[in-house]
Amino acid sequence: MTNNKQVLVIDDDQAIRELLAEYLSKNNFDVITAEDGLEMDKQRLIHQPDLIILDIMLPGDDGFILCQRIRQTSHVPIIMLTANSDEMDRVLGLEIGADDYIAKPFSPRELLARIKALLRRTQFASEENQPSAKARYLLFSNWKLDTKQHLLIDDNKDEISLTGADFQLLTLFLDNTNSAISRDQICQALHGRDAFANERGIDVHVSRLRQCLKDDAKSPKIIKTIRGAGYVFIADVNEKN
Structure with a gap:
């Protein structure tokens, strides 16, 4: 085991699947592969992957559709493979719930570093960076x-499931309410200490x-944009077990 x-x-x-399977296996990962959405669904029923690498250009349902499908039921980290220099693919991938992206052609070594960082x-x-170690809510x-299940619950008790990112x-905003947080700080929190901030x-x-x-977004009351400084989260936070 x-x-x-x-x-x-x-x-x-197939060449990319075989390359990543061999390379990641040598670096102590168990690798499962799929060539399309149908095979992905089968593999996700059998296995519970810790991370998904998802290409955008796929036969049948593309990577954007599959990312949305995954996000309906799972918080699993997703790295999307995008066409080289295609900013729209990267932006859309982030909008629908991907946690990171890497452009083709890519270095397996760089992808490995991103996997480990994510x-x-x-x-x-999930384990240490809760805004309060004692408070559930x-x-x-x-x-x-709900800091355990990563759920937002409104006054009508409607629930919104949050992606990892x-x-x-x-939680970064809730730990720093009423203080300006720069894009660099956000980038480091989401993508690691050595990440370069992509403003878009x-x-x-x-x-x-x-x-x-x-x-x-036109008249925000909670997350306000501060020109040249980043963002400020305007809220009083209370804890509840």
């Missing part, structure tokens, strides 16, 4: 955050969180 992390690779290019951040966020504005961003990508993350909080 292995304790290796399990990675599911979805790509219709798994570290995910574990840190955090109350702010008209919302309740959305949860990390929200950070803005997409913030926009997606605003949508979850039903915070009007």
Whole structure:
């Protein structure tokens, strides 16, 4: 019985599947592969991968559709493979719930580094980086955050499931309410200490969180943009066990 992390690779290019399976296996990951959405669904029923590498250009349902499908039921970290220099693919991938992206052609070594960094951040966020180690729920504005299940609950008890990146961003804001947080700080929290801030990508993350909080982007009341400084989260936070 292995304790290796399990990675599911979805790509219709057999050479890429074989390359990643061999390379990641040598680096102590258990690798499952699929060539399309149908095979992905089968593998996810059999296995519970710790991370998914998802190509955008696939036969049948493309990577965007599959990412949305995964996010309906799972918080599993997702790295999307995008066409080289195609910013729209990267932005859309982040908007629908991907945690990271890497452009083709890519270095397996760089992908391995991103996998390890994303798994570290995910574990840190779920086990150690809770806004309060004692509180199960955090109350702010008209919302309740379930820090165990990564759920936002409104006054009508409607629930919104947060992706790993959305949860990390929200907890960063909740730990720093009423203080300006720069895009560099957000980038480091979401993508690691050595990450380079992509302003468009950070803005997409913030926009997606605003949508979850039903915070009007044209006149936000919770997450306000401070020109030249980043963002400020305006809320009083209370804890509830």
